[in-house]
Amino acid sequence: MNYTENYRGIKIDVQAPQVDVPTGLQEQIRKSIDKLLRFTPVINAVDIYLNVSGQGKTAERILGMRVGIPGPDVFSEEKAKDRWNTMLRSVVDKNVRQLQKGK
Template sequence: MNYTENYRGIKIDVQSVNLDIDGAVQEEIRSSIDKLSKFTQDINAVDVYFKTEGQGGTAKHVVGMRVGIPGPDVFAEDKGDHWVPLLKDVVDKLVRQLKKSK
């Protein structure tokens, strides 16, 4: 499932390979953008990637997020078992990068 939306002037592009992203995860993506916006007002676009690596009981979810800002973009990725906590961890990593770049 892939979808694109415009949220507060920021283009969000979500890509998930053979996965359906439910409304709770979509709302968490918007909440994540609100949090990132506190650290920079210059966000042009956000790309979010969801995928699953492995199969069966050893499968791990992977979430990656690229934030398009003037200059070099920031990117973070994390692996784990649940989408929402992974998304929060990725946002925390991005916040640290944005703080460093100031």
């Protein structure tokens, strides 16, 4: 499932070719953007990639997030068997650390 949304003037592009994105995750993405806005004044776009690698018990979830800001974008990725919301929080925290460093 892929979808694009405009939230507070920020283009959100979610690409999830093998995953149905739950409504709760969509709301969590918006809350994550609110958190990122505390650390940077301008976000132009947020691209989120959701994928599942493998099958059954060996399946691994992959979540990547690119935050488009003036200057170099920040990107982080998480691979785990956790829930999507847990992985999203981890990725957002990684991006916050990059924003704080000024990358």
